[in-house]
Amino acid sequence: MPASDNGKYNALTVYIILIVVVACALVIGGIAFYDGEPQRPGQTSPHALDQTQ
Numbered sequence: 001m002p003a004s005d006n007g008k009y010n011a012l013t014v015y016i017i018l019i020v021v022v023a024c025a026l027v028i029g030g031i032a033f034y035d036g037e038p039q040r041p042g043q044t045s046p047h048a049l050d051q052t053q
Helices: 002-039 045-052
Strands: none
Touching: none
16 A cells, blocks of 8 residues: 555656646746747737737
8 A cells, every 4th residue: 555655646746846847837938928029029919919900
């Protein structure tokens, strides 16, 4: 029984670590995306605005 419990805890820790890493990557990616948009206003946002307007 302890072996199966250890396997469950190891799987839980792996999933938790993956979730934390993905969450951090999303946060960093979002910050970089929002910081990069105002600095480079010539690639994607003007096209989207032109299509909507």
